[in-house]
Amino acid sequence: MPEIVATTPGLFPLPDWAKDELSDLKGHQKTDLISGDEGEAITDAYERAREEVVSLQTDAGLDRISEGQLRWDDMLAHPLAVHDSVETRGIVRYYDNNNFYREPVVTDDLTADGDVATELDAAAELVDSGLQAVLPGPYSLADLATDEHYGDEAAFLDAVADFLVGEVEQFPDVETLFLLEPSLVESPPEDGTDERASEAIDAVANAVDAEVVTHTYWGPIEEKTYAHLMDADVDAIGFDLVADHDKNVYNVQEYGTKDAVALGVVDGQNTRVESPETIRDRVDWFEAQTNTAYDTVYATTNTETFYLPVNKFEDKIRSLANAATLEAPEADQ
Template sequence: MVNVVASTPGLFPLPDPAKTELSDLKGHQKSDLVDGEEGTDVSAVYDRVRTELVERQQAAGLDRIVEGQARWDDMLAHPLTVHDNVETGGIVRYYDNNNFYREPVVTGELTESGDMAADLASVGDVDGLQAVVPGPYSLSKLSSDEYYRDEAEFLGALAEFLAGEIESFPSVETLFVLEPSLVETPPGDGQDAAASEAIDTVADAIDTDVVVQTYFGALPEKVHAHLLDADIDAVGYDFVTDHEESLYNINEYGTKDDIALGVVDGQNTRVETVGTIRERIEWVQESTPGADFETVYATPNTGLFYLPVNRFEEKLDALGEAATTEEVHA
């Protein structure tokens, strides 16, 4: 038997009533609101939404609870866009879809800001609390550097910045490090090892289980091999977008003792049945005869901000039921 843990990569959709309320408070679109200097009324809206998102995950029976990242209008770029030494540039397409973010332009030293830690602390005492952070390599690809002026130094500075943020976190059960750029714009020779070392720096900042969640497809073979060198507890694989190549990587190069499986589509409104989710988990188990996983994190393959709120909630319910009704046979 393998322990199946229902989890998510966070980045939840903001409910429409909250969007309207925030727009009324500020007199303009919400995409312009998150600048690190929200007023009391705006902060109160985000606090209320955070509470609602936590309660909704608990109602769905998820084993890991995230704070939801409702403030992250710029998605993975958020921790930089709220930093004092970062200016926001123009609107940029977020990977290959119809979502957009404000490009962070780093103009000074990336010192600790405490922004993510404050959001986590606001959750309070919750069983199974999970932190979510962008990975250093993905942040390097989503932003521009006008301060460090060196690719390797910039990646290292981002890793140290994230490590400093994580060291201020309250106690959490799991840390999910989101690294879609490892797939979308994979590092080349030399940089693949540097990306793994940067992830190592992030993982070493916390004494808990660390999962590096990759998505938008399968990792290139060499990038996957280098990622396994990092001192992390699990790699997350996108079994929605490219299940065959993800399976090949596992069987050809191995993986960690634990694994995260992206088995729910975070970008499609079609809601998977409980049976479908279980079948996908069991298929991976049956198709990796050389692996003996201790823990399987069952999760959407991407962040969930792409979805309408009702579909998002239905997917949480299906995921929670699929993972907690019974353990999956190896």
């Protein structure tokens, strides 16, 4: 049986008190909340919120603890949205849902600024073990942004990858890195770009001394893109079994996968809470359908969880943690 590791892809909902407090503070300060310009009161509120979500995960029994990305108002676009070489312009729909982010327009060289690393440093003070970093994958981050500096799609993707590499190199010790790549599903790369996307993911993965999971969601990856992703030196690829379990199973049956796998077995956008038994059944089903004995299965929500009410978020991570400790069913004699 594989080791089942209960975790999440991060981007948590803000605690209710923090929503109210930060809304009031931001209204008075009228800031874009760019790193370093937030003000002491806003910084303090985020620190208290971080402490709360770390404690929630620890109390629930998750195996990997995320910083929570509570400052990421622009969701996966955040690392660029707060960069000095980026202008944030109009409001853009975040994939095909009712969330929006500020369009990050790159106007100068992208250099590592340590924004995400600073958040992880703060989380490391709160976590004894099992710290997990979360980043947008290079393909998704480039897809969410607009380039007005590099002038070439390939050069821009390379620049975004280099930026993320520089960020990763400033991380404290982490056990796992989740690279979130929904654009591989939502905006599939064309011929040539799919290979470059894999190489960009590979570059980021090789910059960190941790287990790296490239997590995809909102559907299955196209076959050619998946085949190229398999070339990336990552430890696990993530599959959204909530959105489409059959096609994801087909990709693994046809092209194989890594020795470890991440499975989106809990709905990160729906308030219905899955039982630990249901979660474990989905993990066992995937293993049986793919006829593979994995070293590790990362059991996770399929998407980010900022869509959820805080109480449902708590219930879902507790179910994930409990599912990981369930005894496997006895084999028929």
